[in-house]
Amino acid sequence: MASDDEQHVDHLQDVLYIIRTLERDSQDDEVDQRLKEEAVLGLLALSGSSEGHELITSHLDVLAVLSRARQGVGNVAKAAWDILVNLSAGTTKGGCDCENVLKLMDLNRIVKELKDRREFSDKASAVLSNLSRNERGCAHVLDALMSSTGLGDNTPSGNEVQQGKGANLKWVVDLLCLANSPHSPSLASPVSTRPPLPLLGALLGNLTQNPAAQQALLDGNGLLLLRLLPFLSYQSCSSLRLGIISAIRNLCLEHSRHSLLLSNELDLLPRLLLPLAGPDEFTEEENEGLPLDLQFLPPEKQREADPSGRRDLLEALTLLCATATGRRTVRDANTYLILRQLHSWEADEQAKQVCEALIQILIGDEPSPDMDNLLTVPIPPDIQSQLAANQEQ
Template sequence: MTEMVEDRRMFRSTSHNPPGLGEASPHPAPWAESEASDWPPYVRFLGRRGRSPRGGAESRPVGSLTASGMEAAVAGTTVPGGADDDDIVPTGRILEVEAEAAELLPFLASGARADLQATAAQHMLALTGSRPGRALLAGQAALLRALAELAAAPAPAPACDAARALVNLAADPHLHEPLLAADPGLPARLLGRALDPQWPWADEAAAALANLSREPAPCAAVMDVLEAVEPGEPVLERLVHALCTPGYNASAPLHYLGPLLSNLSQRPAARTFLLDPDRCVVQRLLPLTQYPDSSVRRGGVVGALRNCCFEHRHHEWLLGVEVDILPFLLLPLAGPEDFSEEEMARLPVDLQYLPPDKQREPSADIRKMLIETIMLLTATAPGRQQVRDQGAYLVLRELHSWEPEPTVRVTCEKLIQVLIGDEPECGMENLLEVQVPEDVEQQLEQWDRQEQEQCEQEGSVPH
């Protein structure tokens, strides 16, 4: 027995397919009458595949200032908008700060003195740097609208502080609806500034949009607005062009266009655009999976690719020679391992004979997304075979041995089990289309929570 086979057996499930429900069901579920730990790898894939494309990471609040008196108090009234227990301020102080915030409105308006406008914008940034401050602003529609307009105003207006305040506000899901209600044109205005190659605060505009589009409901609203901006020219085409063009804006790196694209790819219309073979969008994005200067950009692109892989009808195209996505997903996961000649021949050319200083993707979150993307590509039988044929197991085997993060290691194990495990029964070849019974899904979710807790405990133990 070769060493490779021994490694494969290390990951193989020791269980067998449990019996079905009997003659009453013409297509018995293979997970019936069994414990969660006994289910074969492809069933565990079903429970953990993710029900739909999802958004990426948000941009955390950037305001480092704290408004005077906004610190947490020992007792008082909980600020509306989902504040935690440590975000409690006295009722009297709430009314006082609301009055002070309302007084800022004239100084934020267009035509106000530049120095007063700058001071007012700094106060707004300070308020948005704390959860109570953001909650207090949620009910100030006029202030939110003035701030949004100021964020796109030309010099000498303090657009930078206003834009950063919007980043903070949009980082709070409770502010999404008030922001869009106060200024329905906000997404279009932010996108115009984000894609303006001369605008110095374009990255702040992109970050605010990325935060605003993270949750499904506001993402749909943002997408609807963006689609209506220029019907003749897809906004996504301009976004991808800016993201993939080095030096598009000499004053702003535009890294946050990556998370924005990832969030928008939650929407079917965005995925349809990205997966259009005639546009070659995916091919333009693939090199950015190894973009060295920003994990934000890399993570956003990988998130968009992961969401696109929920469209299993495109898997053959994605894995085929026209796109050849798999080497771009595996290369960031590969290290400087020295494979045997036989194993090396099984790998794609881009993964053969890597230099001894080859480094893996440093971000654990991105490594996990890369593995999840490959997992989605194994949803169909042809996809699983193509992933196997390109030597993915070899890279994943070495990654598992190296991986320091428990959650990423567990995700890697699940993918390896899918690759080396038995094929699903007839009629269940497409794992993204199989309906999982509700009780089974609940058990899988419980098992997921237990695994997550175990991973967190392992991660907290010093090595």
């Protein structure tokens, strides 16, 4: 009996033969289309397993056929896009197949599919989101996105970003707001009838691990970031909301821009605190010490439901406390009150630990002047080893 690997190879060669034959010679369109659908669906079934994924990505000729098939129409194109989504999800491990997939994905064409809101723009956003999860793929995706600017006639007016890096990701933010904000007046365009693109949140969350993306979104006095802030409390789609929370957490890593992030113009601090606040009752004096948006919250007020979202929000606040100025600003907002109530409510152990550490920063003694920026303090090698060992446990 043939082994599973031999059967997979035979299946792959059969499917490839059918697709190539149909590409080369088309006699009966109806029969050809049906055979092509069966062939691509066979590849789709293979791509759903780790063995099939490895098999497909090791054959550049199959990837080339898929790249052409996705440019078609109907079920063949849809199945080809689904295969690419599966293959791109496998590159998150950073394995040897990543280069093969990236080589034949034609990222510029995928970006165009997304930017033009074509039929498979949701599949394109999934592919880009998957590919950008690891460092190597993120760099490739970011280059492709930043080399494509503007949404043409569908670009929302207002909030123009100054010329610079920010303009290169402006169209991504434009598209995210256009596709996922049903009450936006810019949705008068026919493009508003197309499905939302919630994975753009995850895409931005992945991209902002790269310093170039951080700088791009903070260019132009943070106007792009300002447009993303409402999504911190966006209840219509959790994946979109969590992606934006992750992105803003990553932006807080850019400590040189903390003065901008904590400015009155962006008003980021209350936006980070609001999802962490519950229907807690405070004295009138305590309420008056809170930012206006957090005063006298209604009894039905709920906290961020996802533990990972709460952790990211707490980590963002912790990052903003890296400098003496940041710690003072966070303290002055009566943040401790919100954290105290959150800590007593929190059931997720990891989120609780992050909350405890942040509280200690706020109520503890200030570090010595030579440690003003905690993000730039060198960590001794023995402490680094201990932290790495703790993280692995």
